[in-house]
Structure formats: C-alpha cells, structure tokens
Amino acid sequence: MGISEDLKQTKFNSLTSKAVVNIIFTGNWMMQQTHELLKPYGLTPQQYNVLRILRGQQNNPITVLGITERMMDKMSNASRLVDKLLEKKLVLRRECPQDRRAVDVMILPAGLVLLEEIDQVQLAWEKKFAGISTDKMDQLNEILDEIRNVFTNN
Amino acid sequence: MGISEDLKQTKFNSLTSKAVVNIIFTGNWMMQQTHELLKPYGLTPQQYNVLRILRGQQNNPITVLGITERMMDKMSNASRLVDKLLEKKLVLRRECPQDRRAVDVMILPAGLVLLEEIDQVQLAWEKKFAGISTDKMDQLNEILDEIRNVFTNN
DNA sequence: TTGCAATTAATGTAATTACATTTAATTTTG
C-alpha cells in the first residue's frame, strides 16, 4: 500500500510530484494520528506542541514569539493557544520584566503531569515504528531536511 | 539547517520522535509553499487538490465520496469544496443517474485552463528539487509509505 | 531628547474545519 493506492492515483508526473504529495499526505496522516492520541487528554496537536516547547525550556520562561519560532505549524496563533492552556490551568503567563511588550510563559506542574501521562502513550505508539531501521529513519530525516533547504538557499 | 535548527530544539528523545516531528513539520511547510504558489490563482490547496482529482478522471464524472477518497486531507469537506469551485464556475455538478443519493462532479474547460496555467508555475517550482537525486526521492517515497503501513497492518 | 520605525502581543473578522446531525435514497433483512 503506497501513496498511489492511498489516493487511488495511478500516475504521477514525476518522482518529485509524487514525493511532494507523499510528504503532505503523510504529514496530514501523522497529525491525524497525533490528534487521535491526544483526544482523551483534551489537547489539540497545537496545544500539545506548545506545552512540549514550554517543558523544553526547563523552568525558564519563554515569550510568545519564542514559542512561535519553535512551533511545527508557524501559522498557528500562539497567543490564543496560550489562552487555551491558561484556561486549562496548565501554564502561567506574566509580563516580561526585560521587555514590557513581551509576555513570559511557563509550564505549571499540572502541565508537566499531563505531559508525563501523554509521554506514556506517545512512547507506546512510537514503538510501532520499531520495525523500521535506524538507518532508514536517519535517511528520512536527512532527505526531509535537504528538501526544505533547497528553498532556504534559493 | 536541519529540523533541530528549524525548531530550535536541541534534543529529541529518539530518531523516531525526530522523524515524526520532521514529517509533520515538512508536511506543513510543503503545504505552505503550495499555498503561496496558489494565491495568485485564488485557489486554496484543498480546492486545487479537488480540481486535480477531477482532471485525473479524464472526462468521467466522480462522486463527492470518490473525491474524498482521493484527497490528501481526508478531513476536508469535499461537499463544500465543490460548492466553492462551483461558485468559481470551474466545475459542474449534477445528480448521479445510477444513484440519486450521489452527486456527479466534473471539471469544466475553465477549470482545465486554470490548472494548465498553474501547471507551469508548479513545474518551475519543482525544478528547485532537481539537485536531489532520483534515488533519494525514491527512498523518501518508500520510507513514507512504509511508515504509514506500520499502522494499516497493526 | 524627540519622533519615527520596528517589535511584540492581542484582537477583530471572515473563512474554514471538525464534528454531529439531517435528509434523501438505496440496500438488506425478515
């Protein structure tokens, strides 16, 4: 079952066209998987992404802009996502002392606890990929990076 | 510039976690590229996807369900997307004679003309990937397919 | 120092999406 069967598309103009479609399709598919995984915890993939970024700061605050720079979906409105996490009492928000335009955001213990819960299922889910060799995963990461770089240096 | 730099994330738990993030990020990134490319033509990536599916039917009608099965984003509401294309007079919609629950959709000449215009820029855009070897593109397609298959046969 | 440009977040809004429900037609089952 390859991308051709998944989309019932018999022919592609080129290997590149096929790859473009495959990347978008697999990205959506992966996001959907994540979405399903998160549903029981009441988080959207974007909220989860923000929460993990906050955890990654190890008790240091980060601004809304800093969050945006680290998000997988750069178009998301980090300001409103933080609002949602605030409502759920998973994060803390306060004016940044160094720059009063900016806002510092930090994860709360409740957020860390929730993430640890999700870590368990996430880990179990990732085990399904165990059959794919390290080499392949490496190759995949490299090729995807290379593809994006074609444009950053154009 | 790899995914680590793009997201300012120094460490990943595993190569698999990194690949999951990389796939979602590159998928979003690719979609964004497509979006930019389509803006001058007044089409969203989803509308464009539908239009190309219709062209792929070579003058045969296809139902809304058939469109959904072929779409990259399975969650899109094909019914409303067809509405939009109808507004733009790019497609034709009529009751399916064999099954009156279903609706046949076909691309109109205006739709084909628009797609041909977009083909040009799409092709020019894809040229940027020319530096990436055929082998790599093949590998990429195979690995992405393999990743999705891990779940279809779970 | 003052005024202008740039930066940071927040907000308004129209469009889109996710998800459930509805409507209509077809198929299956008793």
Place this chain on the structure above:
DNA sequence: CAAAATTAAATGTAATTACATTAATTGCAA
C-alpha cells in the same frame, strides 16, 4: 413487500485558522 439499516451528501455549529489591524513598548537616528 415493508421496515430497518446503511449509504451519500448537505447542513448546522462551535471552534479554529488566516490574515489584517491595533495597541503598547522599545530602539534608533536626527
């Protein structure tokens, strides 16, 4: 055949997204 179940599409809706604009603050240059 009639009733029930299933299928296809459309629609209602609340939430989210895309995009532009605004408000507040900072940095810089004259």
